[in-house]
Amino acid sequence: MNLLQSGGGLLSVSTLASDLGVSAETVRRELRLLEKEGAVTREHGGARLIAKAFEGPLMQRMEENAAAKQRIARAAAQFVHDGMILFIDAGTTSCFIAQQLVDYRSLTVITNSLQVATDLGGINDNRLFLAAGQMDYAYRAFSDHTAQQYISGFTPHLSILSVGAIEKTRGLMDFHPGEAAMSRIAYATSERVLLGADSTKFGRYGLIHTAPLSSVDILVTDAALDDDYAEAFQQAEITIA
Known part of the structure; x- marks a missing residue:
């Protein structure tokens, strides 16, 4: 979650695996759990943070890039x-x-x-x-x-x-x-x-x-x-x- 926040809210599985020193499959497993908790949404090849509801659309857009x-x-x-x-x-x-x-x-x-x-x-x-x-x-x-x-x-x-x-x-x-x-x-x-x-x-x-x-x-x-x-x-x- 900290890596996603510092990376602008969106990172690839390969980047997360490299930064954390674990396998890509381990990252995918953890992302599936985080998605069930409503913390991230999985995208092709990676995952994106879900902005808090109170932040609204402006803050969601500010997380992009x-x-x-x-x-x-x-x-x-x-x-x-x-x-x-x-x-x-x-x-x-x-x-x-x-x-x-x-x-x-x-x-x-x-x-x-x-x-x-x-x-x-x-x-x-x-x-x-x-x-x-x-x-x-x-x-x-x-x-x-x-x-x-x-x-x-x-x-x-x-x-x-x-x-x-x-x-x-x-x-x-x-x-x-x-x-x-x-x-x-x-x-x-x-x-x-x-x-x-x-x-x-x-x-x-x-x-x-x-x-x-x-x-x-x-x-x-x-x-x-x-x-x-x-x-x-x-x-x-x-x-x-």
């Missing part, structure tokens, strides 16, 4: 300095980045995310502007028309955004209409946009187009880009975490 997102967050924080005006969206990678900013001072934080507001509000002389409206409990965020209108009035130095999917020809895409609209506003109003995206987002198709790849000023990801994507993001400052 958590190690990569934490590396991205540490690298992304280097683009922030004290006194900046930031918009931070409600995506999981953005939430990880916000956690890396708790020692910065005098930030003006604009967000639609309750998680980001909790992490950065009320500390270090920060100012916090939280969009309101109807809450989306799955995201712990506000992204309806009321929230969109509120966010559109700000002009951040830097917007820190997540993304649902990235495809060479179709650009940046998301799966949530409200969050896609928030991203469009950020691209339109910010001086610069930092996109945090782990490697699983590349080559995926999303539901709603948000922006072309050329709109990204800073791309922080966890793996080197292939030639096609490197060319597509040639205008951006690229950091591999």
